Amino acid sequence: MISYDKLISRKVQDIQPSGIRKFFDILDEMRGVISLTVGQPDFVTPLHIRQKGIQALEEGRTYYTSNIGLVELREEIAHYLERRFQLNYDPYSEILVTVGGSEALDLCIRTLVEPGDEVIVIEPSFVCYRPLTILAEGKPVVITTKEENQFKLTPEELEGAITEKTKLVIMTFPSNPTGAIMERHDLEKIAEVVRKHDLIVASDEIYAELTYGKRHVSFTSLPGMKERSVLIGGFSKAFAMTGWRMGYACAPSAIAEQMNKIHQYAVMCSPTVSQYAAIEAMKNGDADIEYMRNAYDMRRQYIVSRLRGMGIDCFMPQGAFYVFPNISRFGLSSEEFASRLLFEKKVAVVPGPAFGEQGEGFVRMSYAYAYDHIMEAMNRLEEFVKELEHKAD
Numbered sequence: 373m374i375s376y377d378k379l380i381s382r383k384v385q386d387i388q389p390s391g392i393r394k395f396f397d398i399l400d401e402m403r404g405v406i407s408l409t410v411g412q413p414d415f416v417t418p419l420h421i422r423q424k425g426i427q428a429l430e431e432g433r434t435y436y437t438s439n440i441g442l443v444e445l446r447e448e449i450a451h452y453l454e455r456r457f458q459l460n461y462d463p464y465s466e467i468l469v470t471v472g473g474s475e476a477l478d479l480c481i482r483t484l485v486e487p488g489d490e491v492i493v494i495e496p497s498f499v500c501y502r503p504l505t506i507l508a509e510g511k512p513v514v515i516t517t518k519e520e521n522q523f524k525l526t527p528e529e530l531e532g533a534i535t536e537k538t539k540l541v542i543m544t545f546p547s548n549p550t551g552a553i554m555e556r557h558d559l560e561k562i563a564e565v566v567r568k569h570d571l572i573v574a575s576d577e578i579y580a581e582l583t584y585g586k587r588h589v590s591f592t593s594l595p596g597m598k599e600r601s602v603l604i605g606g607f608s609k610a611f612a613m614t615g616w617r618m619g620y621a622c623a624p625s626a627i628a629e630q631m632n633k634i635h636q637y638a639v640m641c642s643p644t645v646s647q648y649a650a651i652e653a654m655k656n657g658d659a660d661i662e663y664m665r666n667a668y669d670m671r672r673q674y675i676v677s678r679l680r681g682m683g684i685d686c687f688m689p690q691g692a693f694y695v696f697p698n699i700s701r702f703g704l705s706s707e708e709f710a711s712r713l714l715f716e717k718k719v720a721v722v723p724g725p726a727f728g729e730q731g732e733g734f735v736r737m738s739y740a741y742a743y744d745h746i747m748e749a750m751n752r753l754e755e756f757v758k759e760l761e762h763k764a765d
């Protein structure tokens with residue numbers, strides 16, 4: 373008998389599978405479920421972008437590209453970042469095309485973190501930061517953002533988490549799952565702390581295009597921050613391109629060069645056909661972003677007003693496409709609330725602790741779904757809430 377337990381790395385065995393996936397697996401086996409769990413646009417990739425992918429295939433562009441990505445794509449990413457966010461990255465030495473923002477995050481953490489380094493993770497957050505830090509033998513140090521601060525990171529919270537071992541801060545605004553954003557004046561205070569303690573920031577700005585009302589400010593655009601940041605960007609969310617697996621990292625050339633070594637050994641290059649489609653997204657995708665953002669904005673307002681109408685406390689998200697309502701008043705844990713809602717009303721949401729322990733008392737709902745779908749989910753949730761309240765009387 374082979375003992376796989378002994379064969380498989382302890383580090384990997386100790387990592388928990390994603391709490392979002394756990395709910396997907398239950399859903400697979402149930403019928404008639406309305407799901408608000410998936411963090412991806414319901415829109416199909418815009419036709420003109422798909423057509424460039426098809427054209428690339430028809431022209432036989434089925435070979436590897438250079439490791440760091442097609443030069444034309446890197447140039448277009450540089451133009452796009454300048455046009456949309458006033459950023460200045462050199463396409464020949466500071467931009468690396470990756471397999472989704474996910475790979476960019478992995479490369480960034482593995483390149484910067486040495487055993488024992490502390491990595492500040494701001495929770496509730498997207499699920500990969502902690503496990504990737506642990507795989508790199510770093511130590512995650514968690515800061516929990518608070519509802520009363522609109523889930524923003526405060527300079528005091530950051531100061532309080534820093535020790536002489538702190539190396540990297542992973543910051544994600546707009547935030548998945550809270551929908552929080554950081555404005556220029558918020559970021560300036562964070563930049564001061566980063567400068568004072570000589571830190572590096574991984575700024576995951578994958579939802580940069582999805583802000584409602586206030587335009588996104590990139591952390592790396594602040595004076596002196598480009599030199600101490602790795603910017604993580606992607607195509608999945610803004611261009612509805614999750615399945616193409618396209619993203620990028622922008623970093624000082626000394627860091628980008630080292631990240632590219634891992635990238636070349638791990639994946640060689642991003643999918644070639646996807647790179648051609650991505651060029652089109654960068655060049656001619658602004659109107660698509662606008663169209664989808666307007667749709668999300670309407671859904672955002674609708675879902676928040678329905679939740680508040682049911683007496684559920686809900687922070688009005690300023691970015692991304694999630695709401696993170698506070699369900700603590702029902703006296704159920706997040707997991708109980710989500711399981712009962714699923715089994716009693718066939719509505720799927722993700723329990724808050726999937727995004728960090730302090731997510732207890734919250735659930736995440738994605739509003740990247742069709743309006744009718746969200747309406748039906750809210751009708752069922754309303755019934756569920758009424759029944760809970762009735763039982764409590």
Ligand SMILES: Cc1ncc(COP(=O)(O)O)c(C=O)c1O
Pocket residue numbers: 411471472473474475498544547548576578605606607608614618619
């Ligand atoms: C905050 C955040 N960063 C990164 C990603 C990774 O996206 P992708 O690998 O599709 O670019 C996601 C996906 O949900 C996310 O929510």
